[in-house]
Amino acid sequence: MTINQLKYIIAISKVNSINEAAKKLYISQPSLTNALQSLENEVGFDIFIRSKSGISLTVKGAEFLGYAKSVVEQYEILDAKYISKSNTKRAFHVSMQHYTFAVNAFIKVIRQYGMDEYEFEIHETKTHEVIENVKNQKSEIGVLYLNNYNKTVLNKMFNEAGIKFTPLFDCSIYAYMSKQNPLAEKAEVTMEDLEPYPCLSFAQGDYNSFYFAEEVLSTYEYKRLVRANDRATMLNLMVGINGYTLCSGIICEDLNGSEYCAIKLKTDEKMTIGYIARKSSVISEMGQKYIEELSKYKEKTLE
DSSP states (O other): OOHHHHHHHHHHHHHTOHHHHHHHHTSOHHHHHHHHHHHHHHHTSOSEEEETTEEEEOHHHHHHHHHHHHHHHHHHHHIIIIISOOOOOEEEEEEESSOHHHHHHHHHHHHHHOSSSEEEEEEEOOHHHHHHHHHTTSOSEEEEEEOTTTHHHHHHHHHHHTEEEEEEEEEOOEEEEETTSTTTTOSEEOHHHHTTSOEEEEOOGGGOOGGGOSSSSTTSOOSSEEEESSHHHHHHHHHHSOOEEEEOOOOOHHHHOSSEEEEEESSSOOEEEEEEEETTOOOOHHHHHHHHHHHGGGGGSOO
């Protein structure tokens, strides 16, 4: 196995075509095909599935690609620092459920490290994709929550993916809504109080199981439910239709604005905010700094 072979499969995965990858790599198609076949023979499984419409990664291939990217990235850092002495940027990638405070922590890391020497990437996305991104090393860290309902299923997924969940802090449950909502002046609300208003939930795509829901009380039978894909739309719906969502109650007015509020929900339910990372990986200096910034929000939970 060589670094070039690893670079080849990364290039192929980006375009899903050996011919196109060969052109971008400036090598012949037969040479690239032979290099791929040699690597697959060495590892003992198919990295790609070939078909008339092109090629795609196998399940094992997707996992292998994650490791390959990590190895190539580390090699390029070593080469830049000790061999070519070029200025290759180091990368820091994070995935998360839709948490404004997790985005804010990411912003603080960028401000501390700057963008001259580092490349940053953030994915605010579906629960299953957060897990997959960490599993396949597309992201170093993933931010999500566990509670009594979803923890058995998600912990099983983490173990199968070689991932570890580390708790950061526990939160009570809050209804997040526009200050224009008639309930906004209340100190506490019940599910009965919320019943006349639409519950807003983040859509989970093909993985729309209750266990992947970003909102607690996912099995509750809501009379009015609207799903959205992004946080901006969610905020618009809070204003436009007096919708609400259930969350940790951590307020980040710098990003969301001051037109929203969090009202404590009368329930014994709790959610544990934490992060996931690969068991076999060592968290980078920047990753540690990001976790430190996340941990500071423990003091901002609305108890």
